[in-house]
Amino acid sequence: MKKIAIIYGSDSGNTETVAHAISKEFSGMDLHLANIADVSDVQLLEDGDFLILGTPTWGYGDLQEDWERFMPKLKKANLKGKTVALFGLGDSGAYPDTFVDAMAELYEVVIQGGARVIGQVPVDHYDFDDSRAVLDGNFVGLALDEDNESDLTDQRISEWVAKLKPLI
Numbered sequence: 001m002k003k004i005a006i007i008y009g010s011d012s013g014n015t016e017t018v019a020h021a022i023s024k025e026f027s028g029m030d031l032h033l034a035n036i037a038d039v040s041d042v043q044l045l046e047d048g049d050f051l052i053l054g055t056p057t058w059g060y061g062d063l064q065e066d067w068e069r070f071m072p073k074l075k076k077a078n079l080k081g082k083t084v085a086l087f088g089l090g091d092s093g094a095y096p097d098t099f100v101d102a103m104a105e106l107y108e109v110v111i112q113g114g115a116r117v118i119g120q121v122p123v124d125h126y127d128f129d130d131s132r133a134v135l136d137g138n139f140v141g142l143a144l145d146e147d148n149e150s151d152l153t154d155q156r157i158s159e160w161v162a163k164l165k166p167l168i
Ligand SMILES: Cc1cc2nc3c(=O)[nH]c(=O)nc-3n(C[C@H](O)[C@H](O)[C@H](O)COP(=O)(O)O)c2cc1C
Pocket: 009, 010, 011, 012, 013, 014, 015, 016, 056, 057, 058, 059, 060, 061, 062, 089, 090, 091, 092, 095, 098, 099, 100, 101, 146, 147
């Protein structure tokens, strides 16, 4: 059975709640759920076949601080042969110019590490002005906005996971 690792950072709990909701969609599978604040080395990532990495955006377009601390290690991880999907939380109302920017930082590093990234999401149904996490009209992963659109989160997650499952 493929090993799945869901790893998230979270300051005020939203990304943690979402990570748990995503993990429920993979129940019955070989799944490891971890807060990056509790991850000390890259073993957990290198052991997984399919990695789901989540971060909120803080500051002005910044990566969450526990992910930021882990970055030097993530940059050295060998992710060749891994499939990675990303999810990012942000506030498109208060931060329309840096909406879910932090996902871009994870994206760039996992691509450099040799991973294949799946789970891109069209920007069509989001209301924001700019985001570094958009490539060719798609977010590099699942964008979620608990501050303004929490009513859409459950459906966004289940549609996203349904698209991921055949690809892993
Ligand atoms: C001080 C502050 C700065 C923020 N900066 C951004 C930002 O630049 N871009 C964005 O999309 N969201 C931003 N947000 C919104 C958070 O990413 C959002 O509330 C998220 O759900 C928090 O996730 P967490 O509870 O897992 O930490 C910011 C929120 C605060 C309070």
